[in-house]
Amino acid sequence: MKLAFPTHRDRSGRTIGEEEWLEVQEVLRSGTLAYIYGKKVRKFELAFAEKFGVPYGVATSSGTAALHAALIYLNTEPGDEIIVSPITDMGTVIPILYQGNIPVFVDIDEETFNIDPTLITNYMTPKTKAIIVTHIFGAPCDMDPIMKIAMEHNIAVIEDCAQAFLARYKGQIVGTIGDLGCFSLQQSKHITTGDGGMVIAKKDRQFGRELRLCADKGWPRDQWRDHLFLAPNYHMTELQAAVGLAQLQKLDNVVRDRRKSARLFSELLGDEIGVYPQRIVDGGESSYFSYTFRLDPTMFTVRVSEIVKHMNREGFEAHCGYLDHPLYGYKMLRDRVTFGKSGFPLVGPWGSYEFQEVLCPIAERHCRETIYIVWNEFFTVEHVEAMADTITKVLNNYRRNVRVERKV
Numbered sequence: 001m002k003l004a005f006p007t008h009r010d011r012s013g014r015t016i017g018e019e020e021w022l023e024v025q026e027v028l029r030s031g032t033l034a035y036i037y038g039k040k041v042r043k044f045e046l047a048f049a050e051k052f053g054v055p056y057g058v059a060t061s062s063g064t065a066a067l068h069a070a071l072i073y074l075n076t077e078p079g080d081e082i083i084v085s086p087i088t089d090m091g092t093v094i095p096i097l098y099q100g101n102i103p104v105f106v107d108i109d110e111e112t113f114n115i116d117p118t119l120i121t122n123y124m125t126p127k128t129k130a131i132i133v134t135h136i137f138g139a140p141c142d143m144d145p146i147m148k149i150a151m152e153h154n155i156a157v158i159e160d161c162a163q164a165f166l167a168r169y170k171g172q173i174v175g176t177i178g179d180l181g182c183f184s185l186q187q188s189k190h191i192t193t194g195d196g197g198m199v200i201a202k203k204d205r206q207f208g209r210e211l212r213l214c215a216d217k218g219w220p221r222d223q224w225r226d227h228l229f230l231a232p233n234y235h236m237t238e239l240q241a242a243v244g245l246a247q248l249q250k251l252d253n254v255v256r257d258r259r260k261s262a263r264l265f266s267e268l269l270g271d272e273i274g275v276y277p278q279r280i281v282d283g284g285e286s287s288y289f290s291y292t293f294r295l296d297p298t299m300f301t302v303r304v305s306e307i308v309k310h311m312n313r314e315g316f317e318a319h320c321g322y323l324d325h326p327l328y329g330y331k332m333l334r335d336r337v338t339f340g341k342s343g344f345p346l347v348g349p350w351g352s353y354e355f356q357e358v359l360c361p362i363a364e365r366h367c368r369e370t371i372y373i374v375w376n377e378f379f380t381v382e383h384v385e386a387m388a389d390t391i392t393k394v395l396n397n398y399r400r401n402v403r404v405e406r407k408v
C-alpha cells in the first residue's frame, strides 16, 4: 500500500489543533497548573458531565486511575470479588488488585467479543461486589441482562468506556447506564489529553464515599488538612484539562467520522466468506475504537496470525487479536506477581486464586482468530477501500476452496 495512513501516535490521526493551543496558553499565562488552585479541571469535569447528561464527573490522571477511584468509591472489602472480562486492557484489572479485590474472569460472547451476560450468575458468590463491563472496541455490552443481575444481587456496575466514547445502548450513552462510568483520555482513545481519565456518576448511591476524595488523598479540601480514608493522588493537571476542554468539542465529529468509514468498510467486507465483523447488540451503536472481525479458521489454509503477517507485509497495520491471549495469561496474573512474594490479594486469608489456561475458552480462541484494526477518524474512502482490497487479496490467497462463492 502506497497510501499514508493517519495514526493516533501523532498529529496525522489526532484532532489536536489551534483550539487546544489557545486553551493551554491561557493556563500557562495564568501560572496555575494544579487543579486544586485552578479552574480548568473543574470546568472540564462539568463540561464532560454535561455532555453525558450526568450530574458530575471527576477527572483523573489516567483511565486506570479512574477505574481505581471508582472501586475506592465502592469501598469494597479485601477479598471481595469483581467480575470482569478477560478481553480488555490490563488497566481494568490493575485497580481490582490494588484494592485487594479478586478479578473473576467471565468468558466473552463469541460474536460481540464482550462479556457474556448469560454466564455471569455462574460466577457470582456472596463475595461478588461489582461487575466491571468493558465496552470493547467501542461496541456496547448487552446492558439489560447485566443491570438485571446487578439489581437482583444488589451489586454495583462500573462501565469501562475507555474505548466507547458516545457508544449507545438502546438510546442511552454508555457510562450512564451503570453506577459509574470510567473513561481514558490516553493518546490512543477517541479524544486525548496525552494521559488522563474521567469518572462519571449518575448519583450517590448507598456505597457512600465522595467520589472526588477517592482521587484526592481522602482530603476534603474545604478543611485545612484532613484525610478521611485511604486514597491516592490521581489529579489531572490544568494543562491536561485545557486540552480536554478543546478535545471534548470535537468528540461528536470524531465519532461520526469513525462510524461513517466503519460503515463503508463493513459494506466492502460484506461479501467476504468466513469473515465475521464484531456483532453489535440489538439497539447498540459502536463508536469504533477499532474494527475487529473474526475469521472462520476452517475456511483458510493457514492460521489467522499468518494471514495478518501477510497483511503487514502489504503495508497494512493489522494485529492478530487485541491481546495475544486473555488477560489472565499475562505474567502478572499467571504467576501472581503482585506485592513482594505474597501473591496478595490472589493469595490471602480468603484462600488462593489461580488462573488456569482455558479458563475462558472463547476468549482464548478469540485472540487467535480475530483481526484487529486500529480505527481512526481521519480514514478516507481511499484508506477504507485500500484496506478492503488488501484483505480480499490476502484472504483469497489462503482460501480453502479455490472457487470463491459469494454470501447470499
Ligand SMILES: *Cc1c(COP(=O)(O)O)cnc(C)c1O
Binding pocket: 062, 063, 064, 065, 088, 089, 090, 091, 092, 134, 160, 162, 163, 184, 185, 186, 195, 196, 197
Ligand atoms: C485504555 C484503556 C484502559 C486504561 O486507560 P489508561 O488511561 O491507559 O490507564 C482501561 N480499559 C480499557 C478498555 C482501555 O482501552
